[in-house]
Amino acid sequence: MTDLLMIIAFWAILFIIAFVFLPLWRRHHDAVVGLYARTQDSNKLSVNYALKKFNCKVTWEKDHEDLVARYTYQGGHFGLRLEKNSPYLRLTYPFFFDVELENIELVRNVCNHCNLNTENCRMVYTVNEKKGVVDVHIISELLISDNTVKEVMERAMENIFRWQRTFVTRYDELKEDSRKVLNHDLEKSVASQARELFLIRELEMIHQSDGPEWHEQAATPARMSHLLGTAMGLSDIIPVQMVLTCDAETTVVDEPDHILDYPIHAPLIADGRFIHHTAVALLDYYDPRNPVRHRHLTMTYEQEGITDDTLYYRVTLSLAPLSITPSSVPDDVERQKLMTSILLGYDLSSPERRLTEFRYLWKEALAKYKTGKADEMTDDERLLMHIQNPNLGIELLRGKTLFEQQRYYESVQVLENLFERLQGNLEKIGLPGQSAFMEVCYLVGACYTGLHRYKRAAYYLQLTLPARRILYTQTYVNCLVNGNDFRAMSFIDGILQDMQAVVGEDRVGDVSGDMHEMVAFVGFLKRRKAYLLVSLERYDEAESLLKQLLNDPENSGFALRELAYIQKKKGK
8 A cells, every 4th residue: 555655656746747847947947048049959859849740741951050841731842941050940931933034023023012011921032044934932030939839830831821822912913914014014113103203292392402412424424514514503614723632642633624624533433443432622713704703612522332333422512602892792693602412323334235225125116116006105115206216216215214313414414415406306306206305305404403403494394384294394383493483473373273273172082083183283383382482481371371281181291391380480
């Protein structure tokens, strides 16, 4: 009897140790150990335990210092990687989807959409050049413990299956929508459509005076004379001396012609690479309108970054105002501050490469035109067919591409030459060609607006008004308002009066299609008018207009900011 009691007591003690004390010790141990206390071997044991619960057969192999496992779960082939000295488990679901290489843009677009919403899954793609296909994979990084490994892995694999279905569904939807797109790059297409509205909103400043940001390309070196004329309006100056300082080395250029012909990129770039991080140029000159006063312009150069195709750098130009004299007035033009900061790019790609791209686009446009598929043409292809001249067409596409990248300075160089060549043949090119000419006028005017050269921009943009396009009109309004043109208020009032007959008063919300575009245009005009009223300190009129905009969800944020600004000004 005593032996029986001892046996029962022994097993009771083992039971208590196994099911009470050991779990308590394990919980305490897991709570106090650090994240990196889990080793590669401990993770392998935990994974084997979980996969055994899932009835999955797993095979392990060594890959350098990593452990790699492969197994099948609910028909899906998964992979695991345990890196040395890492507590994380990398779960992969490889090659679950593949498409032809020509649809890589669609795959990238869907991956981006999914990755914005996943919990810890990530969609990635690889290119198989031999087969000409794009393969898509799902990767998930997991942090496990002995107590949570089963639940964590099960949840992760269920999420992977769910996002697999979501990916395929989303891809099929986008593929159907992109059938009429030339290169299936919907992301680029949407960005291109949004670009024009973004530029308009960017130029629709509230109460700030930030300088423009633009780019210059120097595949064919741009000269100092063009930079000074385009960015600062200094077209007819007489240079005296330019002193360049680069890394404590000073160079003096004192020949007027050499100064005007000096390549813009030369202080920082040589042989297709950066040779200096920063540089400073001091230019002394005379203005023919006032040849007795010496003027001083400071140009500061600085690197901005490098890509495979372009070297980027920034130039900040600052013109010192003249000192006041008994014969001058405080608000004299020569007393005003003049400064701009521009981002330029030195192109490394060859003209032959761009010419090849153009020839392909031209052939595509011509083929669609001849086969009666004009409705399938992209905007760029229509522009080419309107001009019907390959030599002019490559200039137009090049200028438009630079404009879309906000590289206004170099875009102007290309498009102004095209404007001169087109305007002499307007009667010969017919209505389609005149439509392309309007687009050139718009692009040149928008470039000069971005450069804050509003008077010059107004000349080109005014030529586009007969086309009666909302985009052209919005850009012209921005040009007048931002340039403090006296015509701005009367022009806006005239358009608002015409639009009231079409849109009506306070019509927001239940509109769609073209009418929604009209309503948005009216909202834009009212915002610009409110800005003018505030600038003229006509606060009562501005408040009345802004309170109307409070009822419009698209304009209420602007109205609240402006009303707060008015209250602040009134308080002062």
